[in-house]
Amino acid sequence: MSKILDLAKSFEQTSSEQAKDTEQVVATEFKKHEQRLIDLLNENEKAMSNAIQEQNKRLLPTMLKTWGIVAIAIVTALLLMWGILAYQSKKIAQNAEIMAQQQIAIQDLADKGGNIKLQDCIDKKDRKRLCVLVNKDAGSWNNGSLMIPMGY
Known part of the structure; x- marks a missing residue:
């Protein structure tokens, strides 16, 4: 029985060494795989x-072109x-000069006494005419056809 015991011990020791070797091989292979x-x-x-980086390099010109177009539009x-404001300012200045x-x-x-009052009158033929209020007290000239307007 001692031979069997020796064989069993030898088998156990061999198995233990093989298990350690296998463990080392697996650990080494696992580290290599990792x-x-x-x-x-x-x-x-x-x-x-x-x-x-390549995509950014390709997009940069497109982005710059887009912003360039936006800048040009602005x-x-x-x-x-x-230009519109300058034109309007010029017109306003011209109109202000005309008004002055x-x-x-x-x-x-x-x-010069030109506070003459004009108004519309309807004559006997139902026509609209421009009338002037005259000052009869100031007299008349040219056989009564010329008179001084009221307010002059």
Whole structure:
């Protein structure tokens, strides 16, 4: 029985050594596999990063062109508005000058006694005529056809 016991001990020791060797081989292979996966992930990360950079390089000109068009549109709109404002300012200045001249003419006429009142009258033939109120007390000229208007 000692041979069987020796064989069993020898088998147990051999099995134990084989189990340790197998464990070491599996651990080594697992570490290699793990390192391969990490390397593949790193390569994939680099590839994705490069793809993103390439995409950004392709999109940059399009983005710049788009913003350029927007900037040109804004500048054009501003120039157009400036032109409209300049034109309107010029017209307003011209109209203000005309109004000032008219005001001077009105004041000159008023200073000369030109507060003449005009109104519409209907004659015997039912026609609308422009009438002037006259001052009969001031007299008449040219056989009564000329008279001084009231307010002059």
